[in-house]
Amino acid sequence: MTENTPLRFHVPEPEVRPGGTPDFSKVPIPKAGSVERPPVDVDPRSIRDMAYSIIRVLNREGEAVGPWAGTLSDEELAEGLRHMMTLRTFDVRMQMAQRQGKTSFYMQHMGEEAVSCAFRRALEPGDMNFPTYRQAGLLIAADYPMVEMMNQNYSNELDPLKGRQLPVLYSSKEYGFFTVSGNLGTQFVQAVGWAMASAIKGDTKIAAGWIGDGSTAESDFHAALVFASTYRAPVVLNIVNNQWAISTFQGIARGGSGTFAARGLGFGIPALRVDGNDYLAVHAVAKWAVERARRNLGPTLVEYVTYRVGAHSTSDDPSAYRPKTESEAWPLGDPVIRLKNHLIAKGLWSEERHKQAEAEILDTVISAQKEAEKHGTLHAGGRPSARDMFEGVYAEMPPHLRRQRQQAGV
Amino acid sequence: MPRMTMIEAIRGAMDVSMERDDNVVVFGEDVGYFGGVFRCTQGLQQKYGTSRCFDAPISELGIVGTAIGMAAYGLRPCVEVQFADYVYPAYDQIVSEAARLRYRSNGGFTCPIVIRMPTGGGIFGGQTHSQSPEALFTHVSGLKVVVPSNPHDAKGLLISSIEDPDPVIFLEPKRLYNGPFDGHHDRPVTPWSKHELGEVPEGHFTVPLGKAVVRRPGAALTILAYGTMVYVAEAAAAETGIDAEVIDLRTLLPLDLETIVASVKKTGRCVVVHEATLTSGFGAELAALVQENCFFHLEAPVARVAGWDTPYPHAQEWDYFPGPARVGRALLETMEA
Numbered sequence: 153m154t155e156n157t158p159l160r161f162h163v164p165e166p167e168v169r170p171g172g173t174p175d176f177s178k179v180p181i182p183k184a185g186s187v188e189r190p191p192v193d194v195d196p197r198s199i200r201d202m203a204y205s206i207i208r209v210l211n212r213e214g215e216a217v218g219p220w221a222g223t224l225s226d227e228e229l230a231e232g233l234r235h236m237m238t239l240r241t242f243d244v245r246m247q248m249a250q251r252q253g254k255t256s257f258y259m260q261h262m263g264e265e266a267v268s269c270a271f272r273r274a275l276e277p278g279d280m281n282f283p284t285y286r287q288a289g290l291l292i293a294a295d296y297p298m299v300e301m302m303n304q305n306y307s308n309e310l311d312p313l314k315g316r317q318l319p320v321l322y323s324s325k326e327y328g329f330f331t332v333s334g335n336l337g338t339q340f341v342q343a344v345g346w347a348m349a350s351a352i353k354g355d356t357k358i359a360a361g362w363i364g365d366g367s368t369a370e371s372d373f374h375a376a377l378v379f380a381s382t383y384r385a386p387v388v389l390n391i392v393n394n395q396w397a398i399s400t401f402q403g404i405a406r407g408g409s410g411t412f413a414a415r416g417l418g419f420g421i422p423a424l425r426v427d428g429n430d431y432l433a434v435h436a437v438a439k440w441a442v443e444r445a446r447r448n449l450g451p452t453l454v455e456y457v458t459y460r461v462g463a464h465s466t467s468d469d470p471s472a473y474r475p476k477t478e479s480e481a482w483p484l485g486d487p488v489i490r491l492k493n494h495l496i497a498k499g500l501w502s503e504e505r506h507k508q509a510e511a512e513i514l515d516t517v518i519s520a521q522k523e524a525e526k527h528g529t530l531h532a533g534g535r536p537s538a539r540d541m542f543e544g545v546y547a548e549m550p551p552h553l554r555r556q557r558q559q560a561g562v
Numbered sequence: 563m564p565r566m567t568m569i570e571a572i573r574g575a576m577d578v579s580m581e582r583d584d585n586v587v588v589f590g591e592d593v594g595y596f597g598g599v600f601r602c603t604q605g606l607q608q609k610y611g612t613s614r615c616f617d618a619p620i621s622e623l624g625i626v627g628t629a630i631g632m633a634a635y636g637l638r639p640c641v642e643v644q645f646a647d648y649v650y651p652a653y654d655q656i657v658s659e660a661a662r663l664r665y666r667s668n669g670g671f672t673c674p675i676v677i678r679m680p681t682g683g684g685i686f687g688g689q690t691h692s693q694s695p696e697a698l699f700t701h702v703s704g705l706k707v708v709v710p711s712n713p714h715d716a717k718g719l720l721i722s723s724i725e726d727p728d729p730v731i732f733l734e735p736k737r738l739y740n741g742p743f744d745g746h747h748d749r750p751v752t753p754w755s756k757h758e759l760g761e762v763p764e765g766h767f768t769v770p771l772g773k774a775v776v777r778r779p780g781a782a783l784t785i786l787a788y789g790t791m792v793y794v795a796e797a798a799a800a801e802t803g804i805d806a807e808v809i810d811l812r813t814l815l816p817l818d819l820e821t822i823v824a825s826v827k828k829t830g831r832c833v834v835v836h837e838a839t840l841t842s843g844f845g846a847e848l849a850a851l852v853q854e855n856c857f858f859h860l861e862a863p864v865a866r867v868a869g870w871d872t873p874y875p876h877a878q879e880w881d882y883f884p885g886p887a888r889v890g891r892a893l894l895e896t897m898e899a
Contacts, residue, residue: 324670375619
């Protein structure tokens with residue numbers, strides 16, 4: 153009989169904690185343009201290695217290179233930059249508004265602007281996103297009225313959700329933005345169901361599911377992949393890997409799996425990894441996956457490799473769990489600066505033009521904010537009626553809710 | 563009028579609904595080709611094709627979660643959870659999503675789904691084939707909760723549920739699938755073909771949600787029951803000779819308070835019966851409502867007869883199940899109080 157050695161319990165730890173020096177040197181970053189672009193009807197078994205690489209288009213010189221380049225016109229690129237800058241400015245103003253007590257809560261997108269902004273431009277009207285709380289770029293890039301977003305954040309008298317929902321949990325059927333839930337992961341499998349419905353009806357619309365790296369650990373993630381695979385649902389399943397789930401580094405959710413994209417392989421779902429800070433790469437990969445879905449070739453799993461530069465939310469302080477300068481060391485840089493440099497390299501943009509655009513966007517956002525604030529903020533001015541609290545629980549108000557509304561005196 | 567079992571009535575409801583509305587889809591574990599482990603969906607796949615009625619992976623959360631997405635698209639999914647005991651993996655989707663879609667999106671998205679699940683004991687189902695989890699759903703704003711007790715209501719209520727614009731938890735007492743059951747397990751079971759409530763209209767008809775019905779008019783005492791306990795209550799009334807009024811609630815949420823209050827104000831006494839465990843069971847809500855609304859008419863405390871506060875046992879089936887003897891004792895005690 154052999155002597156058994158005591159078992160040891162393994163808990164993954166990030167390489168660096170506060171006070172340490174950020175080090176991403178061990179993160180393999182393939183060269184821009186180095187990853188092949190297979191046809192959309194590729195046999196998923198033949199591209200399994202793509203789940204371990206990173207599709208990138210923009211190189212260090214700001215040039216678009218390789219087989220994934222060329223999906224966007226000059227005008228579209230300029231528009232993409234404007235969307236990302238708008239989202240960033242919107243975030244700054246809303247973050248400030250939260251600190252001023254005009255709203256209770258906010259969540260910013262700093263560093264992840266390319267993911268949702270570029271993805272949205274690969275969709276067609278009628279397609280439906282099932283976003284998390286960190287894809288407001290889907291609304292910005294669809295030209296959803298910014299004032300409406302602010303009204304929601306302020307829970308004011310014009311809040312489209314009547315003050316029932318926490319800030320940033322937007323909802324707009326018309327703009328292909330499914331109602332955001334506080335419960336993580338739930339919408340990932342709903343996206344698959346929506347896509348199944350589109351296929352059942354012989355429609356041509358597709359769905360996009362969204363989830364963060366941390367939430368891939370939820371059972372809904374697994375169920376979504378099972379159902380998407382079984383019924384070959386026309387859905388693009390997006391994992392935004394921003395390295396952090398509040399204070400928890402991505403290794404806790406990922407475990408021994410090489411990448412999050414690799415999770416798709418066991419389901420027979422083609423899985424791509426893309427540089428999430430490369431607007432062009434995100435768009436190209438989104439377009440590929442959307443086309444696959446639209447051509448009835450089934451689901452695609454996409455992992456966007458990015459970094460959550462900001463705090464998790466206005467209630468979070470990242471310096472308690474990661475080095476303050478970690479975002480500066482992030483090897484994929486800043487999505488806004490990278491697209492800006494690309495436009496400059498193409499002779500379409502300049503530092504002066506950029507500064508001017510920043511000022512214009514700030515003006516637009518501030519005037520939207522003034523307009524929204526005319527209709528109230530969380531604790532001041534107009535607000536939704538207490539009657540609205542009792543409406544919409546059901547299509548028709550049942551007797552017990554009528555009684556309660558009367559008791560509430562509204 | 564044809565007589566049918568509850569299984570045939572439930573199948574008939576789905577058949578009628580699928581025929582009338584192309585957006586009705588039916589799926590769940592073993593629901594497609596095989597026709598369901600209780601035969602409730604037999605023949606539907608052959609008739610409507612695999613895109614309307616299909617088998618699902620063994621994932622309750624996946625079944626309910628995809629159904630919610632389908633409803634957001636515009637379909638009307640009627641899905642099955644094989645046993646109510648297995649609904650828990652889908653609980654997050656039901657509570658946090660299905661029940662709240664309309665509210666949190668201010669009507670932008672809605673969730674017209676039905677989640678059918680066989681419920682209740684009395685079949686030696688042990689811990690995971692006997693539970694009555696209705697109270698876990700009646701506590702959730704935004705859901706409707708329905709429990710039919712006979713083939714006629716099962717069909718009419720299920721059609722209403724499928725046509726309802728909001729999510730409905732449809733609990734089917736499996737002990738009643740083939741015939742009524744009054745708790746006398748030592749007697750042969752009568753089939754629905756011998757019972758007048760086995761008469762079910764052909765084609766489309768509805769039984770409205772939110773409306774209770776008096777099964778046995780009486781003057782001495784009111785029994786509030788649903789599902790299998792309706793027959794147990796009737797048997798207990800007959801055996802004790804107490805002129806009890808038996809109300810079959812049919813819908814637990816929203817509740818038909820009017821019918822309940824009218825009856826208790828008339829009788830002055832009330833016994834609540836259910837199979838589910840006692841503590842924080844739906845009976846607690848019923849007892850509280852009766853007390854609030856009928857306090858000055860009550861001649862005795864509101865009594866509750868329920869499953870014991872234990873997991874549902876196997877060998878002790880008839881010690882656990884609240885049969886006519888236990889209900890009868892509560893009736894006598896309430897009359898004497």
